[in-house]
Amino acid sequence: MSDLPLPLQALNRQLVWDGFKQLLPISLFVTVFGVAFGLAATQAGLENSSILMMSAWVFAGSSQFAALELWGTHVAVIPLMITVFAINARHLLMGATLYPWIKHLPPAKRYGVMCLVSDANWAMSMQAFNRGEAGLGLVLGGGFALWLFWMIGTWLGMAFGSAIQDPRSLGLDMVMGCFMLSMVIGGEKNGRIVIIWILAACSSLLAYRYLPENTHVIVGALAGGVLGAVWMEKNHEH
Amino acid sequence: MSIETAGIGAIAVILIMSFVTLATRLGGVFVMSFVPISYRVKQFIGAMSGSVLVALVAPMALEGDQGARLALLTTLVVMLVVKKPLVAISAGILAAALVRYLIG
Known part of the structure; x- marks a missing residue:
């Protein structure tokens, strides 16, 4: 070399x-x-x-x-x-x-x-x-x-x-939810992000209740994304 | 439109997922070779990628049993304190198992 x-x-x-x-x-x-x-x-x-x-x-x-x-x-x-x-x-x-x-x-x-x-x-x-x-x-x-x-x-x-008989009693049905939640919390956190998450959660729940099946994910993601685009972070990195 | 997941349908679903994911992996470089991605678009993507996970988890907390709720709460708290995903997930699962064992 x-x-x-x-x-x-x-x-x-x-x-x-x-x-x-x-x-x-x-x-x-x-x-x-x-x-x-x-x-x-x-x-x-x-x-x-x-x-x-x-x-x-x-x-x-x-x-x-x-x-x-x-x-x-x-x-x-x-x-x-x-x-x-x-x-x-x-x-x-x-x-x-x-x-x-x-x-x-x-x-x-x-x-x-x-x-x-x-x-x-x-x-x-x-x-x-x-x-x-x-x-x-x-x-x-x-x-x-x-x-x-x-x-x-x-x-x-x-x-x-495939060897486990009753995964639910061992709490293993929660692997997915706990994984996704830990990914959310592990990311960057500040007041703006937390408010975006709250909006995403509320709109997801409303859609889950009142809109057709499976739309809640899209509604929550878009609501959070749009708020993020409208309410931008101050520090421009240019 | 929906696909039946028996047999070949599952492969079709996985192919679709692979295609969408590959598009996100290659898309950033591809778009940048024509025009820089604007700050507003970056902020939209950043906010959306966390929001989609929140949107998936929220109904689990609302509709789940006490075990599910305590699992999520435990993961939330442990993650905030210890900041280690594997520890937080394990604690959450353990909480669900304990609650279900005690309450039935």
Whole structure:
């Protein structure tokens, strides 16, 4: 290796492998969440092949839990699409923040790397860029580590879940709700966000009561989003 | 429009989910290569991504049994105090199991 510093947008085998190793500790936690998903999916009545396929192709925990909530003998397509989009829309922001570096890659590589973007590897790559280090290896290699352990966890949860007789008495039907709630509370909190959440909760409950089935998710998400767009944070980061 | 989840239908549902999720992963970079995403749109997305989870959980608290309610309350409190999702989720599940064991 030469001693010349790598450009920040660099992406080579060594950087990808380093990224994989750096995300391994967090990946162990991802395994546990995968177990929770595998368990919840078994309870929701999904076949084993569907559960593994969903984790492999969707690879986005919160939206997979939300899909279980909408799962039945039939699934309403439009509410499902809007729910998945609303939960995963934060990926759009990740792409936008990575753009200054990723734009230097040829399109195939650029979009290839983005296929594996997720909360943890994105956050670590942004930290690397801010320290003046190459970060795209973290997105790709780290993303692969997260994906691998998400699959292992899903498989474990599935195997474990089908062996449990009465999941409800063990509180396991609450895995989904508690997971989603912890994701909400774990995010950024301030007065503005809390009021947005309260509006989302109230509009969701009203829609749940008075509007057709499954519309409450969309109504709550849009109500919160619109309030956020109208009542913007003061500190412009330009 | 709805899809039956038996057999091939489940695969169709998962494909749709994968497509939507992939669009969010690639869309940010794609849009930015034409026009920068405005501050207002970023604020909308930021507010919406938390709100959708709140909108999913709220009816569970309203319609659920005492075990479900205490599970969510426990997760909320533990998450605020300890700030560790796995601890908060485990505590919530344990709370539901305990309440159901005691009350039946």
